[in-house]
Structure formats: structure tokens, C-alpha cells
Amino acid sequence: MTRSVETASSSGSERSLPAPEERRRLREAADLTHEQVAEAVGVTATTVRSWETGRTDPRGRNREAYAAFLTALAAPAAAPEQADTASDGPAGTASEAGTPQTAQTAQTAHTATADAPATPAEDSPEVPAEEPARGPAADFDALYDHAAPALARQTYLLTGRRTLALKAVERAFTRAWARWPEVATDPDPVGWVRAVAYDYALSPWHRFRRAHRRHDARPADPADRILLDAVLALPTRHRRTVMLYDGVGLDLPDTAAETEASTPTAGLRLVHAHADLADRIPELAEVPPEKQSALLRDLFTALRPAAPLDPRPAAAVRGGGERRVRLWSRGALGLTAVIATATGYTAVTAADHYEPPQAPGQSVSGVPPLSGPQQLTVRSRQLHDKLRADPEAGPARIAPKSE
Known part of the structure; x- marks a missing residue:
């Protein structure tokens, strides 16, 4: 027999879940x-398997959404069993009677998930199934508006520096x-951006x-x-482990995966x-410890920082990224x-054949090389000095004299 899903108590504690x-x-x-x-709850398939094996339990907004989903599944599940009890036919009759309820069950669960109250711990934005297709810029702006404020607070707690x-x-x-x-095709785009921001x-x-040498203003409280x-x-x-988990x-398995550690290691760090x-x-x-x-x-x-954590508009972030890409492309x-100009100039001016260097002069057959006077x-x-000293020395010369 189907066991009913326990609902949350009136005291406001987290909703109970079946085994x-x-x-x-x-x-x-x-x-x-x-x-x-x-897809209906807003997590990964690995997380759902972990919940069904009892290795982990959902927490926060995921717990509320999963409890609402199971409640929607448990409500129509009793009808096929009643039909099977009243029917005298083969066992396949009850299975066929429950088949039309599958689409309604999934739709009801998805509606209950969408109506679940959102908390600061939600991982990814929920997009309505019937929302028309939008352009990349609109999808990026929606992701930025959803995740940027919470991500700014998280990085501030990790660093203590607003800038x-x-x-x-x-x-x-x-x-x-x-x-x-x-x-855009990543199963968890918020997690993709969060990992880059944390790094x-x-x-x-x-x-x-x-x-970094100057300290930021401390919170007032x-x-x-x-x-x-x-x-x-x-x-x-x-x-980083505390910020992801708490x-x-x-x-805990998702925290371990994002910190690139095993689940026992992440638990020990926590x-x-x-x-x-x-x-x-x-x-x-x-x-x-269980309530910490x-x-x-x-x-x-x-926590209230000393200065407001207001990220820039999504359009400004997109424009800045595009301008940076253009500058890098132009550079x-x-x-x-x-490089191409330098390579071409070198190819034109470089020697195209080998020219051996001139060898120094050497004596050939005992004759000294001619290398100047x-x-x-x-x-x-001696003869040079004598000619310089007596340039007019020599035989007497006849010179005219006046009387």
C-alpha cells in the first residue's frame, strides 16, 4: 500500500520526507x-539518485520542492491500486489504468515545484516551460539578474573585500x-559561474x-x-566548503564535486x-551541531556590509566583455x-649565398707580402739625411757677377 508523504509541521520546520x-x-x-x-525539482540526476539511496537528504529550497513533488506523486498513486483490487482481470489491467495519470502527475509536480517558496540557497533559475525562446543576450541578462546579487554576497564573505x-x-x-x-547548455549555469568567481x-x-594592502571598511554591526x-x-x-554547503x-556530494574533493574529505573539512x-x-x-x-x-x-554590494547592470558587463574581446583581437x-613585416624584411635583406671571409696576408715562397712602404x-x-742637410752640395756652378 502507498504510504502518504508527511507534510511540514505548523511550527515552520523543514518538511518531512518519506523513507x-x-x-x-x-x-x-x-x-x-x-x-x-x-528537471522538475531543479537539481541533477545524480542528486536524485543520492536522495533515493539515502546517502544524502535535500535541504532548504530543494527539500521543499522535492517534498511537494513526492506529495503530487503520492496523491494519484492510490487510484491504480484501488482499480487493481476491484478488477478480476490480469495484472496488466491496473498498469494500463495508471498510465494516463503519468502526464498529469508530472505536470502537478512541476507546478508544485514552481510554487515552492524560493530561498537564498536556490541553485539555478526556474524558467517556465511555455516561455518563448529568447536571444542569447536576454538569457544572459536573466541569469545575471538572478545570480549576481547572491554571488556578490558570497564572494564578499569569502574575501572580506567589496571591490x-x-x-x-x-x-x-x-x-x-x-x-x-x-x-547555456550546462546543466547548472549558476554553478559554472560560481566556480569561476570563487577561483x-x-x-x-x-x-x-x-x-590588497588597504583594509576595507568593516561592517557596522x-x-x-x-x-x-x-x-x-x-x-x-x-x-569555500562552508560557503557552498551552508x-x-x-x-555534501555536490559540495565535494565543486571543491574537487571526495565526499569524506569535504565532510571532514566541514x-x-x-x-x-x-x-x-x-x-x-x-x-x-545538527542546527549549526x-x-x-x-x-x-x-550580514550587512559597510557598503552596498550592487553589481553593475548586465548590459554593461556584456558590453565591457565585448569591448575587451575587440581590443584583444586588434592587439x-x-x-x-x-611579425609578418619583420619576417618579410628579413627575407628580402638576408644574404642568399655564402661569402667566405678574406684571409690575412701570408708569405709566399719567402717573398714578404706587399703591405705598404x-x-x-x-x-x-744615411743618404736620405745627407740630401736633406745639404740640398745644394755638388760641383761648383757658374753664376753671373756684377762688376
């Missing part, structure tokens, strides 16, 4: 695949626009920049200052990070032209 094997049975009874459930956080978000979306065909914000090379200092005191990998609301944060944040130490994640999510959401073309001998020098 993992019941989740799988409800999906198989509705003749749905993991991919169809993942660096906004620059990381803009750099990530600029790269996303440059590779938009890849991002840039947590790059160790920023410490060598001059702007003392509790916010304590929270920010505690997060920044964590190691980089622990800080701030964004990802499951345990150590929670212990370090509890030592620095008094109100976190007062709650049990919910409290951290509330603290992250309530590459100019450098190519310079020869040195005077002793006899020649």
Missing part, C-alpha cells in the same frame, strides 16, 4: 526517470558571456596587489564583524570548519602584422 525506498517506489510507480525528477568581490563576479560573467554556448576571488596572487572575522580566519578550502545550500567557527562565534556554540548549518545560513543572509592582429735600410737612411 528513501518509498521515494524510489513513488517515482517508479509514476513511470518517471531520474532525469525527469531532477574584489564585485570584480570576481564581473570577471566570471564576462567569461560566461565569451563562452555562452557552453554555459578568482580566492586566488593567492591578489595578496601582491597594492590595493559587531555581530557581523565577528562573523566576517571568523569566516576569514578559516583556511581557504574550509571557507551559504549556497548544496548537498566538521573542522564548524568547530573553528563555534570557537569564535558565541551564538553558534550554543546550538547543537541552518544558523550559519541565517547569519550569512543577515593580436597588430602583433601578427608586425718598406722600412728604410741604414744606407738608405
Whole structure:
């Protein structure tokens, strides 16, 4: 018999879910695949498999959406069983009676998912199924308007610097626009952009920049200052794990995949990070460990920076990225032209045959080489000096005399 899905209590706690094997049975009874459930809830097929095996449980907005989906599956599932009990025909009759309910079940589940309340931990924007096709610019603007504000807050908590956080978000979306065909077909475009922004914000090379030597203005609220200092005191990998699991609301396997670590390693980092944060944040130490994640999510959401985190408009980010691409293209073309000109000039002026160098003079058969006037001998020098001293010496000459 079908077990009914438990709903949320009136106290406002998270909605209860059936056992993992019941989740799988409800999906198989509705003749749905993991991919169809993942598309309706807004997660990946791997996450749905993890929920059905009991390895992980949904949290936050994903839990609300998954609970609403299972509720929609459980409501029409009792009708085929009643028809099977009342029918005297073969077992296939009940299966055929339940077939027309599959489309209605999927549609009801999708509607319940769309109506579920959104929280800051939602991973990707929900696009209505009947929305007409839009251009790449409109899709990019929708993704930017949905994810940029939350991503700016996350990078600010990771770095403690407003300018660096906004620059990381803009750099990530600029790269996303440059590779938009890849991002548009990615199962999780928000995760694609988030990974790029986190990598840039947590790059160790920023410490060598001059702007990094100046500290940003601290939050006005003392509790916010304590929270920010505690997060920044964590190691980089622990800080990123806490932000993905507690701030964004990802499951532990998804957190491990985005941090490029195994699930046990990510869980160990999370345990150590929670212990370090509890030592620095008094109100976190007062709650049990199973409620620390919910409290951290509330603290992250309530933190108010000293200056507003307002990303630039999506059109300005797109235009800046396109101008940067044009400048790089022109620079590459100019450098190519310079290299081609230098290569052509070298090809024209270079020697086309080998010319051996001139060898120095050498004696041939004992005859010294002719290399200018020869040195005077002793006899020649004496004669030279005598002619210079007595230029008029010689036989007497007849000269006319006047009387």
C-alpha cells in the first residue's frame, strides 16, 4: 500500500520526507526517470539518485520542492491500486489504468515545484516551460539578474573585500558571456559561474596587489564583524566548503564535486570548519551541531556590509566583455602584422649565398707580402739625411757677377 508523504509541521520546520525506498517506489510507480525528477525539482540526476539511496537528504529550497513533488506523486498513486483490487482481470489491467495519470502527475509536480517558496540557497533559475525562446543576450541578462546579487554576497564573505568581490563576479560573467554556448547548455549555469568567481576571488596572487594592502571598511554591526572575522580566519578550502554547503545550500556530494574533493574529505573539512567557527562565534556554540548549518545560513543572509554590494547592470558587463574581446583581437592582429613585416624584411635583406671571409696576408715562397712602404735600410737612411742637410752640395756652378 502507498504510504502518504508527511507534510511540514505548523511550527515552520523543514518538511518531512518519506523513507528513501518509498521515494524510489513513488517515482517508479509514476513511470518517471531520474532525469525527469531532477528537471522538475531543479537539481541533477545524480542528486536524485543520492536522495533515493539515502546517502544524502535535500535541504532548504530543494527539500521543499522535492517534498511537494513526492506529495503530487503520492496523491494519484492510490487510484491504480484501488482499480487493481476491484478488477478480476490480469495484472496488466491496473498498469494500463495508471498510465494516463503519468502526464498529469508530472505536470502537478512541476507546478508544485514552481510554487515552492524560493530561498537564498536556490541553485539555478526556474524558467517556465511555455516561455518563448529568447536571444542569447536576454538569457544572459536573466541569469545575471538572478545570480549576481547572491554571488556578490558570497564572494564578499569569502574575501572580506567589496571591490574584489564585485570584480570576481564581473570577471566570471564576462567569461560566461565569451563562452555562452557552453554555459547555456550546462546543466547548472549558476554553478559554472560560481566556480569561476570563487577561483578568482580566492586566488593567492591578489595578496601582491597594492590595493590588497588597504583594509576595507568593516561592517557596522559587531555581530557581523565577528562573523566576517571568523569566516576569514578559516583556511581557504574550509571557507569555500562552508560557503557552498551552508551559504549556497548544496548537498555534501555536490559540495565535494565543486571543491574537487571526495565526499569524506569535504565532510571532514566541514566538521573542522564548524568547530573553528563555534570557537569564535558565541551564538553558534550554543546550538547543537545538527542546527549549526541552518544558523550559519541565517547569519550569512543577515550580514550587512559597510557598503552596498550592487553589481553593475548586465548590459554593461556584456558590453565591457565585448569591448575587451575587440581590443584583444586588434592587439593580436597588430602583433601578427608586425611579425609578418619583420619576417618579410628579413627575407628580402638576408644574404642568399655564402661569402667566405678574406684571409690575412701570408708569405709566399719567402717573398714578404706587399703591405705598404718598406722600412728604410741604414744606407738608405744615411743618404736620405745627407740630401736633406745639404740640398745644394755638388760641383761648383757658374753664376753671373756684377762688376
